[in-house]
Amino acid sequence: MTIMFNKHRPGPPDAETPPRHIRITDLDAGYPGRPVIRQLTADIPALAMTTLVGPNGSGKSTLLGVLAGVITPTSGRLRYAQGRPPAFVPQRGAVGDALPLTARQTVEMGRWGERGLWRRPSRHDREVVDSAMARLGVTDLAARQLGELSGGQRQRVLIAQGLAQQSDLLLLDEPTTGLDPGSRERITVLLTDLVADGTTVVQATHDLEAARAADACLLLGDGRLVGQGPPEQVLTPTALSRIWQPA
Numbered sequence: 001m002t003i004m005f006n007k008h009r010p011g012p013p014d015a016e017t018p019p020r021h022i023r024i025t026d027l028d029a030g031y032p033g034r035p036v037i038r039q040l041t042a043d044i045p046a047l048a049m050t051t052l053v054g055p056n057g058s059g060k061s062t063l064l065g066v067l068a069g070v071i072t073p074t075s076g077r078l079r080y081a082q083g084r085p086p087a088f089v090p091q092r093g094a095v096g097d098a099l100p101l102t103a104r105q106t107v108e109m110g111r112w113g114e115r116g117l118w119r120r121p122s123r124h125d126r127e128v129v130d131s132a133m134a135r136l137g138v139t140d141l142a143a144r145q146l147g148e149l150s151g152g153q154r155q156r157v158l159i160a161q162g163l164a165q166q167s168d169l170l171l172l173d174e175p176t177t178g179l180d181p182g183s184r185e186r187i188t189v190l191l192t193d194l195v196a197d198g199t200t201v202v203q204a205t206h207d208l209e210a211a212r213a214a215d216a217c218l219l220l221g222d223g224r225l226v227g228q229g230p231p232e233q234v235l236t237p238t239a240l241s242r243i244w245q246p247a
Ligand SMILES: Nc1ncnc2c1ncn2[C@@H]1O[C@H](COP(=O)(O)OP(=O)(O)OP(=O)(O)O)[C@@H](O)[C@H]1O
Pocket: 031, 032, 034, 036, 054, 055, 056, 057, 058, 059, 060, 061, 062, 063, 204
């Protein structure tokens, strides 16, 4: 599927190797009166773990929002491989404390796209929700209100919601930030397993260790692409010190 936004200029024919899930071409995006992403052209490889790395404010969340379809670019082109709509797990701070939902209801929302808002959950829906909650270790929190959970617990519930969507493209905004080492390890293993099972995973992260362990990396600086490719080629001391240079 190709989605074009203003000012599209046709590019060269797409090469099919390596396989990619998303091709981003000449992307501009941001917020009213605040351009953020500028002329970004990049590939997100299929069936791989890609990290978005860059300083605070470099545009990682904005780019994820564009890939998830919640932010409309001002121009450029996004081309997705065939597949299901992406599952998006925003930063936990982006989800209101006051939502009157239990943890289980929050995870069940992940099934809405599949079954519609008003249909009762099927047995399959319930099994998918049970399995997602078990994988994230939040089964015991099912009846608790989302707003009364700790930050790390809420994060895991939101990831379970993403998992319940059973998409082949999972987008996560800083999924391990603020988690204790055990929870971080659980999520790292889970994401690795998902890739092995055929999911394309993209995560924004400040965790350079996680970024170095991924298959690919997009390095952002001030809304522009500074580097892309295997982490050992992108996350070099020179590149990192350049974009993290104090202003
Ligand atoms: N809703 C919004 N309205 C206006 N500007 C915004 C909005 N959200 C983010 N921005 C601005 O867009 C720029 C990029 O922000 P973004 O959240 O994409 O960066 P980031 O790389 O994810 O940062 P961080 O590492 O701090 O999460 C920043 O200057 C930020 O202030």
